[in-house]
Amino acid sequence: MEALVASAVGVMTAAGIFLILRRRTFPVILGLSLLTYAVNVFLFATGRLALNAPAVLNKYEDVPYTDPLPQALVLTAIVISFGMTAVIVMIALSAYLSSKDDHIDMSASDSVDAPGEDA
Amino acid sequence: MxxxxxxxxxxxxxxxxxxxxxxxxxxxxxxxxxxxxxxxxxxxxxxxxxxxxxxxxxxxxxxxxxxxxxxxxxxxxxxxxxxxxxxxxxxxxxxxxxxxxxxxxxxxxxxxxxxxxxxxxxxxxxxxxxxxxxxxxxxxxxxxxxxxxxxxxxxxxxxxxxxxxxxxxxxxxxxxxxxxxxxxxxxxxxxxxxxxxxxxxxxxxxxxxxxxxxxxxxxxxxxxxxxxxxxxxxxxxxxxxxxxxxxxxxxxxxxxxxxxxxxxxxxxxxxxxxxxxxxxxxxAGTDAWFYIVATTGLITMLLGAVIALFKDDLKALLAFSTVSHLGLVTMLLGFGTKIAAVAAIFHIINHATFKAALFMTAGIIDHETGTRDVKRLGGLRHLMPITFTIGTIAALSMAGLPPLNGFLSKEMMLEETVHTTWLHSHYLVPGLALLAALFSAAYSFRFVAHVFLGPERDDYPAHPHDPPVGLWLAPAFLVVLVVVIGLYSAAIVGPLVAVVSSAVIGGEKLPYYSLKLWHGFTPALYMSAVATLGGLFLLSLHKRGENLWNALPRPEAKTIFDAIIGGLTRLSRRITDELHNGVISRYAIILITFTVGLGYYAYATGTIGVETRIPLPAQPIPIIGWICLVGATLAIMWFHRNRLLSLVLIGVVGLIVSMAFNYLSAPDLALTQISVEVVTMILLLLSLNFLPTETPWDSSAPRRWRDAAISVVAGIGSGALIYALMMRDFAFPTISDFHLATSYKGGGGTNVVNVILVDFRGFDTFGEIIVLGIAALIIFALTEAVLSTNVRGYLLNRKPHWPQSGDSHPLMMVVATRVMMPIALMVGAYIFFRGHNQPGGGFIAGLIVAIAYLMQYMASGYTWAIERQRFYYHGTIGWGVLIAAATGLGAWFNDRPFLTSDFGYIHWPPLEEFEWATAILFDTGVFLAVLGAVMLALDSLSRFAWQPGMAQEFPMDINPLRDDPPEEEQEKEQA
Known part of the structure; x- marks a missing residue:
């Protein structure tokens, strides 16, 4: 089971990074989403894997529990990463609609000379 | 808790x-x-x-x-x-x-x-x-x-x-x-x-x-x-x-x-x-202290005094004189003797009184005559008698004339210099100090002579007159202090100086000194007399001195400063431009290779313990899930140019991840992941409406191979790392046991994950909902900004990528979503309330309710939904954060730290005993913030899609003409 999780993390990381290195906005967004999955599963797995041991206390008998802390951290990470995905989607969209160009790299003509010292 | x-x-x-x-x-x-x-x-x-x-x-x-x-x-x-x-x-x-x-x-x-x-x-x-x-x-x-x-x-x-x-x-x-x-x-x-x-x-x-x-x-x-x-x-x-x-x-x-x-x-x-x-x-008290501080002070005192004499701007004159006096105090502190420290303190008091008065006088002159250029002033003593009195007394105190307070501390300073040797020279310090005092007297006299004395002029920029009382009251008060401190120094400031000085010298016994005007014929008195007379003499030669001064080459500090700053700016700009050239993929490559390199370094130099855990057996269903996940991920890489297809594939990945969470004892994560998945998909699909549907090929083959190599190495690294981690037990005891042990007793909930979120780490969660709210507001602001440009025109006339259905609000879907709405809200409420004890909670409930609303948007249309919206989502976010904050603050009223929660049990027959925790209020805040943020983000995106024709359509209306191909329309018109 551990090998499955670890290899899945590895594959998702690799795919995510490959897509992040593309030059258009949409693949980069996809890559970030994949990387988010990978990171979330990674963080979750730092609590070690356990089957049928949710961290919900059982009043009636003594049962093992999984590590709740990584779960709590990952839970907020999932929600926050939705927020961040939404922000970059909007940035990508606005950039594309304003310039009709979805390259992520700045071309030479995009760079504006820095404003001079005021005198 | x-x-x-x-x-x-x-x-x-x-x-x-x-x-x-x-x-x-x-x-x-x-x-x-x-x-x-x-x-x-x-x-x-x-x-x-x-x-x-x-x-x-x-x-x-x-x-x-x-x-x-x-x-x-x-x-x-x-x-x-x-x-x-x-x-x-x-x-x-x-x-x-x-x-x-x-x-x-x-x-x-x-x-x-x-x-x-x-x-x-x-x-x-x-x-x-x-x-x-x-x-x-x-x-x-x-x-x-x-x-x-x-x-x-x-x-x-x-x-x-x-x-x-x-x-x-x-x-x-x-x-x-x-x-x-x-x-x-x-x-x-x-x-x-x-x-x-x-x-x-x-x-x-x-x-x-x-x-x-x-x-x-x-x-x-x-x-x-x-x-x-x-x-x-x-x-x-x-x-x-x-x-x-x-x-x-x-x-x-x-x-x-x-x-x-x-x-x-x-x-x-x-x-x-x-x-x-x-x-x-x-x-103080070391050679290093003496030579650095006293020498700097001495140079500053002399330099400031000399420059001040040749400044025509009244404020510049005072500025350099301030520099000079600060040098004086620094020098005294630098001497490192107790008596010099006393003199320094006394001069600080005196300088503050006469210098503030002088600055205010300069301001009055500027205010009433329209200029503060000494060359354009003169003869103001009859026109501005009050100002003249104030300014003159203060200036004479600065010059160090008895019986004013400046005289006293200057005497003490001169007295101390006489006892100071600098690199075996007995004359250097007193000599230079005397020179500085002389220049100091000269510029003070100049302030009086060239501004107030001399003939009246008729070319003042404005007609000079004394200012209203509000302007001269403050400097007058200070000048009274100047005189009184000078005359009755021991009685008025004596105790203060003693207390302050003993604080400065660290509570040790004060040396003998006396604050009085007449100390007998001491070297300091002779030096004062020389300084005063010399100052008068120097003033009489001012014209000639000025010509000489102007002829001398002087380094201009501002030019040097500007050159240094300019050089630094150019240097940092060059470095920034080189490093930060706008090619984002390059930044990403640098970051990733550096991280991978760091990981390799840690691996190569560190030690790795033996595996202490037995791996869980892999059952068939997880293996099928793994195959789906890996297959979908590889397919995304392969087919990522087809954007719609890759979205479908990433949905598969998300689904399997949430199933895996559920399988691996994380029901809360599974619930969250699956609801976020739905929302993210809607978001990405909406955005794909406006973006190109295909990604063109624009990297060369070697570049793709290089990227593939980097990502494969990074993937292997992260996979190996987590594998190694999972196969070993914790090296140190974790805090999780504490959480498990106290969740019920201290936090009043059995769902430990939720108790951590709303209680143990409530402050984190509080920060996170704020971040989420900010993200949503950024999206809103971005939408506003983009829609106020000419993009709006483009969007209004945009043709969709794909043919649209004639039935924009299908009957089945509208009816189904409206029927489901109360049920969905019920589920949301259920998930919310059980959250403290069973999987669920504010985050998940917020997402579920958001999806319930989004269904209405999708089925019945944006216009229809927006007409029925009573609350702005901004407000929902704000209320969420405020409720969470108020819950946290409530703890203060019970003398507990921020966000301490409380709980109790309520028994209402015939209901089973249930528990009530303040954490649920906090969770309400989380719920509202998440709901508002998700809705605001998607609502903003939907505004891009709004087109005027849509307003006339209502749910369940069928418009057969909608999005007919233009050729057919033309044919119809021709027919």
């Missing part, structure tokens, strides 16, 4: 009421700073009164400590702020702090009065007083701090607030440049000082001043003494405008005169002197 450890918020009272008033004195100006900015709407008098009242209250707060300070007690107030860092908000009030606080608040009060009449109708006065109070608060903070880290914070605050004050006339380029220069010089000195203070704190092992001041031997024996000394002195010298950093002070004169009078007589530049005096007991 009640934390097992105590969060340090204890006030250790020592002297009853008084400990609080120290906090109040430091806090009042900051609190009061709000009022002028608000009250300016009620008029200028209201703003000025608010500022004045604040200062007055702080001053009263200070004055009630007179008895204990005069007894030589040290009043302290302690508050452990961040004990882990040694950063305590400790304040102390001893003689030295008292004197400076008195100057800051007392002269501040006079300046507030003066500025009310000085500033013109066009100047935003509310802002002025706000800045002034901020600055005042920062200064008071410096002089009352008993912790050097706290002191550094206030020190930086003075740099920042003085920047605002100096640049107050932001329409003037000189103002902006002067402010920038002051900030650059004092700010960089402040940075050096931070380093020095940290070294000092490390040597002693405490950041508390009172502890540091007890450890003279330890500090001076340390090998780090010299670096610490130099770094701290850099801070002091830049702040107090000592050579070679003196140049910023004259440029700061572009500020309005009240600011100059305040910053450069009593406060800002005195901060450096204060710190030298404060650190005197532990830093």
């Amino acid at each position: 009640i934390f097992p450890y105590k969060i340090g918020t204890s006030l250790t009272a020592q002297t009853g009421v008084s400990h609080l008033s120290l906090f109040l004195i430091a806090a009042l100006p900051f609190l009061g700073a709000v009022f002028p900015a608000l009250l300016i709407r009620a008029g200028r008098n209201a703003a000025a009164s608010a500022a004045g009242l604040t200062t007055f209250l702080a001053l009263m707060g200070l004055l009630i400590h007179i008895p204990s300070v005069m007894r030589g007690d040290v009043v302290t107030a302690r508050f452990d702020w961040i004990p882990g860092l040694g950063l305590n908000a400790n304040f102390m009030l001893d003689g030295l702090g008292f004197l400076f606080a008195l100057l800051i608040l007392g002269i501040g009060l006079l300046i507030i009065l003066y500025a009310r009449f000085y500033l013109s109708r066009e100047d935003p006065m509310g802002q002025f007083y706000t800045y002034l109070l901020l600055f005042q608060g920062a200064m008071v903070g410096i002089v009352l701090s008993d912790n050097i880290l706290l002191l550094l914070i206030f020190w930086e605050l003075t740099s920042l607030s003085s920047f605002l004050l100096i640049g107050y006339w932001r329409h003037l380029p000189e103002g902006r440049q002067g402010a920038r220069m002051a900030l650059a010089v004092t700010g960089s000195g402040g940075l050096a000082m931070i380093a020095g203070m940290l070294i000092l704190g490390n040597i002693v092992g405490s950041y508390d001043l009172s502890v540091i001041l007890q450890n003279k031997e330890l500090i001076q024996a340390s090998p780090y003494y010299l670096p610490a000394l130099i770094l701290i002195l850099l801070g002091c010298f830049t702040k107090s405008a000592q050579f070679p950093f003196h140049f910023w002070l004259p440029h700061a004169m572009a500020a309005p005169t009240p600011v100059s009078a305040y910053l450069h007589s009593a406060t800002m530049v005195k901060a450096g002197l204060f710190l030298m005096a404060r650190m005197w007991p532990v830093l």
Whole structure:
């Protein structure tokens, strides 16, 4: 089971990074989403894997529990990463609609000379 | 829950009421700073009164400590702020702090009065007083701090607030440049000082001043003494405008005169002197201290005095004279003898009184004649008799004439120089000091002679006359002090000087001295006489001297400063341009390869323990899931150019991840992941509407291979790392056991994940909902910005990528979603309420309810949904954050730290006993914030899709003409 999780993390990381290195906005967004999955599963797995041991206390008998802390951290990470995905989607969209160009790299003509010292 | 450890918020009272008033004195100006900015709407008098009242209250707060300070007690107030860092908000009030606080608040009060009449109708006065109070608060903070880290914070605050004050006339380029220069010089000195203070704190092992001041031997024996000394002195010298950093002070004169009078007589530049005096007991007394501090002071004193004589601008003249006098005090402190320290303290008092009066006089002259150029003035004594009296007395005190207070401290200074040898020379220090005194007398006489004396002129820019009483009252008060201190020094300031001096020299026995005008025929008296006569003589030769001065080549500090700053700017710009060239994929590659390299380094150099865990068996269903996930991921890489397909595939990945969470005992995560998945898919699909549907090929094959190689290495690395981690037990006991053990007893919930979120780590969650809210607001703002440009026109006329269905709101879907709406809300409520004990909670409930609403948007259309929307989502986010904050604050009323929760059990027959926790209120806040953020984000995106024709369509309407291909339309028209 551990090998499955670890290899899945590895594959998702690799795919995510490959897509992040593309030059258009949409693949980069996809890559970030994949990387988010990978990171979330990674963080979750730092609590070690356990089957049928949710961290919900059982009043009636003594049962093992999984590590709740990584779960709590990952839970907020999932929600926050939705927020961040939404922000970059909007940035990508606005950039594309304003310039009709979805390259992520700045071309030479995009760079504006820095404003001079005021005198 | 009640934390097992105590969060340090204890006030250790020592002297009853008084400990609080120290906090109040430091806090009042900051609190009061709000009022002028608000009250300016009620008029200028209201703003000025608010500022004045604040200062007055702080001053009263200070004055009630007179008895204990005069007894030589040290009043302290302690508050452990961040004990882990040694950063305590400790304040102390001893003689030295008292004197400076008195100057800051007392002269501040006079300046507030003066500025009310000085500033013109066009100047935003509310802002002025706000800045002034901020600055005042920062200064008071410096002089009352008993912790050097706290002191550094206030020190930086003075740099920042003085920047605002100096640049107050932001329409003037000189103002902006002067402010920038002051900030650059004092700010960089402040940075050096931070380093020095940290070294000092490390040597002693405490950041508390009172502890540091007890450890003279330890500090001076340390090998780090010299670096610490130099770094701290850099801070002091830049702040107090000592050579070679003196140049910023004259440029700061572009500020309005009240600011100059305040910053450069009593406060800002005195901060450096204060710190030298404060650190005197532990830093002074070594050769390094003597040669650095005394020499710098001596050079500054002489240089400032010489330059001041040849300045025609009244404020520039005063600025350089301030530089010179600061040098004088620095030199005295640098001598390292106790009696010199007494003289330094006495001169600080005297200088503050006559210099503030002189600055205000210069301001009055500027205000009433329209110029402060000495060459255009003269003969004002009959036209402005009051100003003449005030200015002359103050200037003569600056020149050091008896019986004024300037004479007394200058005598003491000269007396001390006579006893000082510099590299075996007995004559160097007294000689140069005498020369400086001579120039000092000359420029003081010039101030009187060339402004007030001489014939009346008829070409003043404005007709000169004495100002209203509001303008001259403050300087007049100071001049009275100048005279009275001069005549009755021992009676009036004697006790104060004694208390302050003994605070400076570290509580040791004071040496013998007497504050009086006549000491007999001493060398100092002869030197004073020479200085005065020489000054008069020099003034009579001023014309010739000036020609000579102008003929001499002089380095212009501003040019050098500008060249250095310009060079630095060019250098950093070049570095930035090289590194940050806008190619984002390059940044990503650098980051990833660096991280991978770091990981490899850790792997190659570290040790890895043996595997201690037995792997779980892999059952068939997880293997199928794994195949789906890996297959979908690889397919995304392969087919990512087809964007719609890759979205479908990423949905598969998300689904399997959430199933995996469920399988691996994380039901909360599974619920969250699957609801986020739905929302994210809707978001990405909506955005794909506007983006190209295909990604073209634009990287070359080698580049793709390189990227593939990097990502494969990174993937193997992360996979191997987590595998290694999962196969081993924790090296140290984790906090999770504590969470499991106390979740029910302390937090009142059995779902430990939810209890962690809303209770143990509630503060994290609180921050996170704020971040989420901010993200949603960014999206909203971005939408507003984009839709206000010509993009809107493009969007309105846009043709969709794909053919649209004629039935935009299918009947089945509309009916189904409306029927499902109450059920979905029920599910949301159920998930919410069970959250504390069973999987669920605010985050998940928020997402579920958001999806319930989104279904209405999708089925019935944006227009239909928006017409039925009663609340703005901004408000929902705001309420969420406020409710969470209010729940947290509620703990304060029960004397518990922020966000401590409480719970109890309620038994209402026939219901089963159920539990009620304040955490559920907090979770309500989370719920609202998540709901609002998700809805605001998607709502903003939907606004892009809005087109005018859609408004006429209603749910369940069928419009057969919708999106007919144009050819058919033309055919129909032809037919």
